[in-house]
Amino acid sequence: MMLTKEEERALSGEYGEALSQAMRILVKVGEVLGAERLVPISHAHASGVSYATIGEPGVHWLESLVKGGAKVSVYSTVNPIGFDPYSDIIKVDENFVKGQIRILEAFEKMGFDTSLTCTPYYLREPKPFERLAWGESSAVIYANTVLGAFTNREGGPVAVAAAIAGKIYEAGLQVLENRRTDSRIRLGFRPTDAAEWSAVGYAIGERIGQGIPRLEVPPPPRDHLKYMLAASAASGGLAMMVIEGVTPPKTYLLGEEEKVEIGREDVEHMFGSVEDADLVFHGCPHASLKELVELDNLIKEKVEKEVWVAVAPRLYERANDVIKSLSKKGVKFVRGTCLVVSPIDKMGIRKVATTSAKTYFYLKRRGLDVWLVRLRDVASA
Amino acid sequence: MVGEVEGRSKRLACGRALVGGGDVVGVVVKVEHPLSFLGEVDPLKGTLYDGRSIKNKVLVVKGVRGSTVGSYVIYALRYYNNAPLAIVVEGEADPIAVAGCVMAKLPLVDKTGPLGLRDGDEVLLRFTEGKGCILKVGGVDLKTSNRTAEGS
Structure with missing residues (x-):
């Protein structure tokens, strides 16, 4: 990878151990993904924030970054945590609370906005072509599809590294050439509700697994799209769709598309009634x-x-x-x-x-x- | 020790050194499918899904896959003192393994191609000029039929 002199200095540890480790993560991950350089980002969003997910080793890693002088260099937000810190609606034990608080304190010391949300685009909406380093698969696919911003699905540590460095490797969906559709989804019915759209997204993710599908539908409301995209990113590995009239022009390319049909029968089996629910x-x-x-x-x-x-x-x-x-x-x-x-x-x-x-x-x-x-x-x- | 074992070694292949380190000599644990660190590795015990220990071994895997939380699992192996000596990926490493190994300061080599190693083989992992080379220094075949040095 080609690094600037400044980046070389950061990598070598001239600006502290934390920035050096962040740069090592970005450069090595970039190398694996075939990136030739790092590019500046405007917003990092870290996932892997719940104590249930990262546990004691995660706490230790984040605190070691703080000790190494880690500070974010761009606007940076964090995902939801393992319980509601404002009420006792979700019961967790004392040890869990302690671990979770240490995680949040480490993020705060690094300068993260401890936003505790999976919808960072409601806090600050990125513009088309803006480069981001976001974890949280549902936010990633929303940013690429609805907002036309450029981000890959970053793992927790990579997003933290990007927040500290203010940069990300230029590969994957950071490159326009890779934002090319490879399937076309035809819907056999018209969903009218967030949950129906959500089920459609689930079926799409399940059917195609990965890739960039183009959805031929009249633009649904953004809230419905949010549910659809989140589900497709969970059941499959999707990080982007293209929806004409929604996805900003020139943020994607059309490729050779395989046709996929999704009908009402593909989603109806997921529904039930509220009656039996706890x-x-x-x-x-x-x-x-x-x-x-x-x-x-x-x-x-x-x-x-x-x-x-x-x-x-x-x-x-x-x-x-x-x-x-x-x-x-x-x-x-x-x-x-x-x-x-x-x-x-x-x-x-x-x-x-x-x-x-x-x-x-x-x-x-x-x-x-x-x-x-x-x-x-x-x-x- | 390294010089001693190198004399009767057989060079298998060189791959890309993603996270480097000094020379490593250790016993191989081989996983024949793409390994998901989350779900298939227990960092508290330092074991694989099938109970085999990877602590202080050279973990050789065909490939890697799975949730991004896997990076924290690799770091957790180090945190609980159960880390392998190095990870060798015959195919291509992914961002999860790379980030995890940088965090854990765990040597990582990928793109070696199939090495034909099995559990119990002893290897020397040598890092030079961005490459990680694997030399077989002990194991069933070497002990019985092939003790002469090959290659460089």
Whole structure:
């Protein structure tokens, strides 16, 4: 890889051990992926922030970076953590809380915005062609597809390294030539709800696994797209789709496309009713203000079941009125976390009805009984 | 020790040294499929999915795959003092293994091609000029039929 003199100095440790290690990670990963240089980024977003995911060794690594003088050099945010630090809705033991707090303190000392959300694009929306180093697969595919920004799916440590260096290797989806469609999805029906779109995304990811599909549909609302893209990134390894009228022009190329059909029969089997659920869950990825307003309009009286909605802590502060209204109607909020990264199985929750096929994918793998419901079903819970 | 074993060695191949180090001599543990560090390696015990220990061994794998959390698993092997001496990937390494090995300061060589090694073989891993070369210094074949040095 060709490095500038400044980059060479950083790599050799002239500016401290932390930056040196960050550069080593970026240069070596770049080498494996065939990059010829590093390029500047505007925003890094780290995943792998939950104590449940990275444990004691993860705490140790982050603290060692702090000791080595690590500081972020660009705007940097972090993913949700393993419990809601603002309430006791998700029960975890004391050891877990301690470990999680040490993780957050390490991120804070490095200068990260401890945003605790999987939707960093609600905090600062990247523009087309902006280079990012984002972890969190659902945010990556949203950035590439909806916003036309350029990012690969970075693992936790690589995103942390990129935050410190302010750079990323130029390979994969950082290169326009690689942002080329290779399949074309035809939908046999018109989804009308976030959960239906989510199921479509799940089916796409499951069917094609990897690659860049082009979806021929009239542009759905962004919130619906968010659910669809997140699910496709979970069930498959997708990092980008192309949707005409949505994906900014010139941020992608059209390639030779294999035709794929998705019909109603491919998604219907994932749905069930709210009745048998221990918990009804919405907000994976974290809900937007618009979704909260929609849910508030849908719920006429009061929900009887346990209904949780996951939101970013900052949205919770900002959306005071609608939060109050929904809370009065019996809806509970989980802030800065979600069912995917928190140990809810240890709380005795077994049956989950959710609007998110991403949640469906991960909870099923953990052995929970889980199915999809539409947003209007959540309102009648 | 290195000089002593090199005399009766057989050079197998050189690959790309992604994370370098000094010479390593150790016993091979071989995994015949692409290894996922998350789920197939237990950092607390230093064992593979099938119970074989990789602590202080040379872990030779056909390839690597799996969740990005795998980088933390490699780091956890070091943290719990259960790390292998080095990892050799016959195929191509991925960002997960690379990031993990940089974090854990664990020598990593890839693109060696099939090495024909098996559990119990003893190898010398030598790092020179961006390459990692694997020399077989002990094992069933060497002990019984081939004790003469080959190559350089």
